[in-house]
Amino acid sequence: xxxxxxxxxxxxxxxxxxxxxxNTLEGIIAVLAGAMAGSISLLGFGVDSFIEVSSGAALxxxxxxxxxxxxxxxxxxxxLRLVGVSFLLLSGYVCFEAIGDLFxxxxxxxxxxxxxxxxxxxxxMPLLSxxxxxxxxxxGSAAMQADATQTAFCSWLxxxxxxxxxLNSAFGLWWADPVAALAMTPIIAKExxxxxxxxxxxx
Numbered sequence: 669x670x671x672x673x674x675x676x677x678x679x680x681x682x683x684x685x686x687x688x689x690x691n692t693l694e695g696i697i698a699v700l701a702g703a704m705a706g707s708i709s710l711l712g713f714g715v716d717s718f719i720e721v722s723s724g725a726a727l728x729x730x731x732x733x734x735x736x737x738x739x740x741x742x743x744x745x746x747x748l749r750l751v752g753v754s755f756l757l758l759s760g761y762v763c764f765e766a767i768g769d770l771f772x773x774x775x776x777x778x779x780x781x782x783x784x785x786x787x788x789x790x791x792x793m794p795l796l797s798x799x800x801x802x803x804x805x806x807x808g809s810a811a812m813q814a815d816a817t818q819t820a821f822c823s824w825l826x827x828x829x830x831x832x833x834x835l836n837s838a839f840g841l842w843w844a845d846p847v848a849a850l851a852m853t854p855i856i857a858k859e860x861x862x863x864x865x866x867x868x869x870x871x
Contacts, residue, residue, distance in 0.1 A: 673807065680803045680812060681731050683796065687724035687819070690792065691717040697785050705779040708769055709832045709849040712762035713786075713825055716856065719754045720818060726750055727815050744811045751818070752863020759857035766849035775842035779833055786830035793823040818859055825852050 698714030701707070726747040768774075797819040804812030832848025835841045 676803055676806050677731055680800075680807065680809075681728060683800050683803060684724040684727045684731070684815075687796065687800075687815075688721050688728075690796075691720040691724065694785065694789065695721065697781065701779050701781040701785070705777040705782065706774065707776040707779060707782060707833070707836075707845050708762065708765045709829050709845050709852065710776075710779060710782045711765070712758070712849050712852055712856075713829050715758055715761070716755075716822070716825060716852075719751070719758055720822065722754060723747075723751045723815055723818060727811060730809070730811050744809065747811045748814055748863045750863075751814070752860045752865075755818075755856050755860030755863060757860075759853045759860060762849050762856065763853040766846040766853070769846040769849075770843060773842065774846075776836060776845045778837035780837075783830060783833050783837065786826045786833065789826040790823060790830065793819055793826060797823070814863060817862075821855055821859055824855055828852055828855075 695714045695717030698710050698717060700714075702710030702712075702714055730743040730747050769776075797816050800816035800819060801813060804810075804816055828848050828851050832844045835844035
């Protein structure tokens with residue numbers, strides 16, 4: 669392995685360590701705030717963050733054998749599939765809970781913590797995604813590029829989450845939260861399907 673590739677692999681590992689740390693903190697805050705406010709969109713966002721943690725851990729596992737092409741390819745495929753299954757399960761959960769909230773007319777409380785978290789995530793996630801994409805392309809890693817795409821999708825989820833929380837907080841539109849959660853489900857499901865197909869979705 670060349671010195672340049674070793675440096676790229678090391679940068680990739682640093683990005684994944686940051687991803688794990690950030691998403692662990694983000695997930696804890698979102699799940700606690702969502703539970704306190706009764707917000708399915710916040711809960712879904714938090715669980716998505718924890719899945720991103722598992723994705724980051726899987727990428728570190730993949731990066732550990734970057735010098736071995738055969739093992740690298742095997743771990744690429746397995747990583748993509750594991751992440752894909754996780755996202756499909758999450759999309760089903762969020763959809764089920766959101767529909768239940770709409771039928772029961774369950775009104776979540778406003779969450780300033782959730783609004784602040786979504787705003788910060790809208791800044792951090794695009795920058796992290798771009799850095800991962802650059803490393804993934806340079807290494808020729810489909811798994812790394814898929815992880816970059818998932819991080820980019822987090823930006824969309826943050827925007828949807830922010831919209832639902834602001835509508836509920838500012839105008840008392842109780843239905844905005846479950847509708848925002850439902851809007852997240854096709855994005856999350858798409859991530860899962862692409863992972864199962866082994867599609868990095870980044871060309």
